[in-house]
Amino acid sequence: MTVKRVAIHTLGCKVNQNEAEAMAGLFREAGYQVVDFDGEADVYVIHTCTVTHLGDRKSRQVIRRAVRQNPEAVVVVSGCYAQVAPGEVMEIPGVDLVIGTQHRARIVELAEQVMRERQPLNAVQDILRVQEFEELPVAETGRVRAFMKIQEGCQNFCTYCIIPFARGPVRSRRPEKVLEEAQRLVNNGYKEIVLTGICTGAYGRDLGEGIDLNRLLLRLKEIPGLLRIRISSLDPNDFTPDLIDTLTGDPVFCPHLHISLQSGNDKVLKDMRRQYTTAYFARLLQALRSRRPRIAVTTDIMVGFPGETEAEHESSLAFVEKMELAGLHVFKYSQRKGTKAYHFPGQVPYQVKEKRSHDFLALDKKLRDAYARSFLGETLAVLVETGVDGGCWEGHTGNYLKVRFPAAADLRGQMVQVRLEEAVEDFIMGSLV
The missing domain is CATH 3.30.750.200 (Transcription Regulator spoIIAA)
Known part of the structure; x- marks a missing residue:
C-alpha cells in the first residue's frame, strides 16, 4: 500500500508554527509521511498569516506554488488569512479545503473527505461565536524544549490589529489538561516548557473559578523534573503584583x-x-x-x-x-x-x-x-539543545542568550555550566565549566 505524503508550510508567528507542528503530528498518526514542501505530496497544508498585507500576499504565493507542484493534490489552507478571507482563498484555483483557525484537530478527517468526494469545502466557521479551546497535541519534535499552547483568542481590539477577528474571543485550556500534558512532556524527557497563546496573559479569564495565569504557574512549577518554564509573550496590563512575585521569585521561571x-x-x-x-x-x-x-x-x-x-x-x-x-x-x-x-x-x-x-x-x-x-566572563546555566558544526553544542541560558561551546560528550538535554567568553554574531562562544 502506497504511503500518502503531506507537506506543510507555515507563515507567521510562533503560535502558527506550533499549530503546524501539531497538525503534522496528526497526519503522522494517521500514517502519512511528512515531506518537504518543495517536493511532490498528496496533501499540501498552508498555515497562513494575516497580520500584514505581506502575510496575505505570501500566503497566496505559497498556495499557488503548492497547486503548481501537484495539481492532483488536496490543497488545504488554514490559519488567520484563511479565517478572515475564506471566500478570497476559495477563489484561488486549486484550493480544496479552507479551515481557518478552527477544525485543526479534524484536519486529517476533512482532508480525506475532500480526497474522496473531490468537492471543495469551506469549513470556516464564525470564530467570534466560538467559546471552547480547541485541543491540539503538542508536537514532540525534540526532547529539550516544548511549546505548549494554553490560550486562544484576544478581545483587546487594538485599533490596528486584525487578530481578534482571525482568532476570536479568549478561550483558555482547562488547567488540568495543561498540567497533564506538562507532566507527560517531562516524563518524555523535556526539560523546558514554553507557554504560548495569542493573548497568554488573559489565560483563565473565560473560565472563572478563580483560574488565572498566576495560579496555573504556581501549579506547573511543582512538577518534578521540569527545570524551566518560559512564557512566550505578555502585555503590560497582564502583570498583577502576584504574577510579578511569581515570575521573579522562583528560578524555575526563566529571567x-x-x-x-x-x-x-x-x-x-x-x-x-x-x-x-x-x-x-x-x-x-x-x-x-x-x-x-x-x-x-x-x-x-x-x-x-x-x-x-x-x-x-x-x-x-x-x-x-x-x-x-x-x-x-x-x-x-x-x-x-x-x-x-x-x-x-x-x-x-x-x-x-x-x-x-x-x-x-x-x-x-x-x-x-x-x-x-x-554577561561575558560570567558562568551561566545552559540547557543544551543541539549539536552544531565544529564539535560544539548549542543551547540557551535562562535569559535566552544563545550559547555555543565545544564538548566531546553528548550533552543534549542536559543543564550545564558554561563560562561566556566571546560575543559572535547572534550567539556567545563559551567553555564548559
Missing part, C-alpha cells in the same frame, strides 16, 4: 520576558488603544528588575502608525533606548480592513515607515549586543 510595548510615545499608544502609558511600562520594568536584576526584557515595536509624526517617532526611539531592553521585534504598520485604524487619517508613506524601521533595527542591534556583552 526572560517578552512584553509587548508597540510604541514609546503616549499619544500613539492612546491612538492604538493600548490602555497603558510609557510611565506605566517604565514602572513595570522597575518592579521586575528590583526583584530580578538583569532580567531580559524584549518587546514589540510598531513604526508608522497612522498620524505618527517624526517627533513622536523620535520620542518613541528615545524612550525605548532609555529602557535598556534586551532586544526588539520591529514591525511596520500595515493597513488591515476591518480595523479602526484602517480609516484613520495620516497614513504614513512606505518610505517613511522603512526609514523608521531601520532606526529601530539599529537600536535593536545595539541593545542586543550590549545585553549579551554584559
